[in-house]
Amino acid sequence: MSKYTKQFKLTVVKRYLDSSMGYVAVAQQYGIDRSFVQKWSKQYALHGEAGLDKKFSHYNAEFKLSVLQSMWDKQLSYRETAILFDIRNLNILSNWERSYHSEGIQALTPRTRGRPKAMSPPKKVQPQPAKTDESRSREELLEEVNYLRMENAYLKKLKALVQEQALEASLKKRK
Template identity: 50%
Template structure:
């Protein structure tokens, strides 16, 4: 739910474009910040009614780079370039510029959101047709043997760590 609906935005922008009053007076009359009214007018001039509608989007790294290059090449302000590309928050463009200056194009790629997945242990590949060890090749048997040795070593290490932790807890309780 947006704070100002599209109809209200359209009325205020139309009043400004008719010349009823300036940004500051019109914004004060409707209880708005004049900067917000300026953004609405710029978006309306650039995109029509679609510029006043709610929009939630994510942008890929190439689009972000194109916006930054256009802003640099034509010496546009954050507000001008955000109105031109229909980006609702000029602060996003400022953030992209800072990220690009710090880390280049790789910093503009969207980061994965949410909690990272747990690491899953990979099981050895199951033999497809060979059921008995005699039918498998020597190389397959060596790989399986190596995997099983690593698994046993891992479990021994885990046991040792758990025993050490339990001993520390017992010692701490005393």
Template identity: 45%
Template sequence: MAKYSQEFKLKVVEHYLSGHGDSVTGQIFNVHRSDVQKWSKAFKLYGMAGLELRRSKTTFTVEFKYQVVKAICEEGASLRETMQRFHIKETSTLRDWLKKYKENGIDGLKPKARGRPKSMLKPKITRAQYTQADQDKTHEELLEELAYLRAEVAFLKKRRALIQKQKEQEKVEQQRLQDSYLN
């Protein structure tokens, strides 16, 4: 059950909006002044809907998060304006998205995998899977194939490292551009 009902929050907000300070209101209703401020702000922005109890955590798509971040970075919208425009209740949510976007780009806005990672089992190769052609090869042919396969693996590792390095450079460049937009 929620700690405070919607009716209680409404009483607190009405008392605060009648001209009393947040500290005084908090002392009278035995709540922290930051709660008084938060509830009042939600009430001003969304009316009674701002004081409703949340039944479940709101989840946002990556595209939605990107649109919000883009509104802040490219349009220069303030956090308060963005909250009103996109109907987001907390500035901390926006700050978190901005931080993740600055650090990892759009990938930072993707939800993280939850739970324990699944362990992968290595497939077992049986003797029946070896072809007759492999059994008929000479020792020299097998050594030559082994050298070729080792070279192929080394090439693929080098290619993967180069791609990773390019991605890191792109992230650094993207971060630099974002920093220049924000400053």
């Protein structure tokens, strides 16, 4: 939420433009910093009342690079550049410049925001078609028979263990 409404900004700018008072005097009259009066009046002069509106923008890499090039070519300050291109947060220009010098044009591309998805979509695994017994080799069939025998023996031992534990539990209850 903006601290100052558009109507308040417009009142301050009109007061500055209509009177012979300077930035400092108007700022003192409204109890604000002189930089606000200066910034709002320049935005108003360049963009009209729309320059005082709230603005939430996302900029692409080409725009960012063109802003930086213009700033360097014309030797403008961050404040002047922000007012010229109607960028409300002049601190973002220093971030763009620092990123560009350290990482190049790739640093200016917008990144995805927010928290990454917790899980990726499940990968669809295509089941391999089962081979018929006739198409399998003797070794594959013997391997499967041995596997099934081990599985069967394991399940028998597990069943015996469970029955033994149940028998011991029932004997303890009788005592």
